[in-house]
Amino acid sequence: ETGVTQTPRHLVMGMTNKKSLKCEQHLGHNAMYWYKQSAKKPLELMFVYNFKEQTENNSVPSRFSPECPNSSHLFLHLHTLQPEDSALYLCASSPGAFYGYTFGSGTRLTVV
Amino acid sequence: AQKVTQAQTEISVVEKEDVTLDCVYETRDTTYYLFWYKQPPSGELVFLIRRNSFDEQNEISGRYSWNFQKSTSSFNFTITASQVVDSAVYFCALSGTNTGNQFYFGTGTSLTVIP
Numbered sequence: 001e002t003g004v005t006q007t008p009r010h011l012v013m014g015m016t017n018k019k020s021l022k023c024e025q026h027l028g029h030n031a032m033y034w035y036k037q038s039a040k041k042p043l044e045l046m047f048v049y050n051f052k053e054q055t056e057n058n059s060v061p062s063r064f065s066p067e068c069p070n071s072s073h074l075f076l077h078l079h080t081l082q083p084e085d086s087a088l089y090l091c092a093s094s095p096g097a098f099y100g101y102t103f104g105s106g107t108r109l110t111v112v
Numbered sequence: 113a114q115k116v117t118q119a120q121t122e123i124s125v126v127e128k129e130d131v132t133l134d135c136v137y138e139t140r141d142t143t144y145y146l147f148w149y150k151q152p153p154s155g156e157l158v159f160l161i162r163r164n165s166f167d168e169q170n171e172i173s174g175r176y177s178w179n180f181q182k183s184t185s186s187f188n189f190t191i192t193a194s195q196v197v198d199s200a201v202y203f204c205a206l207s208g209t210n211t212g213n214q215f216y217f218g219t220g221t222s223l224t225v226i227p
Contacts, residue, residue, distance in 0.1 A: 005116035014183075033214075040220040043203070056214070088155055097214055098145050104116040 003027070006091050006104035010103060013081065014112055021076040021107045023091030032074040033101070034066060035090040043090070081111045114139050116206050118218035122179070125194050126226050132190045133221045141165075141194050141208030146180065147185045151201040160202075163187065194225045 004025045008063050023032065034046040048056035049068040063085075065077040074091060088108050092101040115138040125131045137146065148160040161171065163180050171178045175192045191198050204218040 043217045045214065048214060090155075090157065092157075099161050100145075100147055100159050101147075101157070101215060102159070106155040108155070 001064055004091055004093055004102050004104035004108050006089075008107055009105065010108050010110075012112060013078070014111045015081060015083070017081075018077070018079040020078065021089055021091075021109075023074040023076075023093075025072055025093040025102070027093060027095075027102060029093035029095045029102070030071060031094045031096065032068060032071075033092040033094070034074065034076055035092065036087050036107070037090060038084075038087040046076075078109075081109075083111050085109065086111045114141075114206055114208060114216040116204050116216050116218035118202075118204055118221050120221045120225070121219070122222045124224045124226060127196060127212070128193050130190060130192050131194055131223065131225075132224065133191075133204075135187045135189065135204030135205070135218060137185050137187065137206050139206060139208050144206060144208035147205040147207075148178070148187075148189050148201045149205065151203065153200070157203065160189075191223075194223075196225050196227050199223060199225045 007022045009019050011019060025056045032049045036044045036046055045058050046060045047066045052071055063080050067075040086109055090104045090106045091104040094101045117136045120134055123131060144165045146163045149157040150160055151157045161178055168180050168182055177190045179188045201220045201222045203220045206213040207215050
């Protein structure tokens with residue numbers, strides 16, 4: 001499969017639940033990213049991983065916990081979220097920012 | 113500082129009209145890249161174009177064209193003879209020598225093409 005694959009596409013969770021978002025790429029890219037896109041708001045960079053190492057944490061609350069076990073997989077573990085965390089979560093990968101990002105289709109998360 | 117400004121939040125045009133989406137950027141880098149992405153209602157951001165700071169030639173791809181002007185720090189995007197399928201949110205983005213491995217995105221312009 002080509003491109004960046006995100007699962008699940010849709011997720012509804014309660015505030016006390018624990019869930020994980022998954023992102024997978026087989027493009028050979030070294031960098032992977034999590035973005036949050038809320039309604040009527042700009043894209044917000046959450047985390048950046050380069051060669052499996054986290055290089056950026058954009059002041060994200062600890063209820064969001066990323067994991068990058070290898071250069072092809074990226075997870076976002078969620079626990080005790082708030083309703084305002086409802087958003088589209090986008091994963092992207094890149095061989096280097098000069099070359100552009102390849103985005104996944106996103107996970108639309110609803111916290112109830 | 114790196115910054116991308118898309119002043120147009122929402123635009124509506126009637127099908128077959130031409131429309132230009134504006135993008136103004138700020139950077140101190142001498143080497144940088146500019147991008148446009150399209151985000152249809154399905155959610156995935158789709159790459160449209162990449163342009164480096166040393167190439168000011170305008171580019172045309174079918175109904176799409178891009179006008180890069182370093183003098184005004186602008187990288188505008190024109191859709192000719194718009195179609196309903198062009199309805200989407202369009203993002204302009206910047207990456208530079210000193211941005212690490214990151215993009216700086218504008219806030220996006222939501223384009224609605226009315227049939």
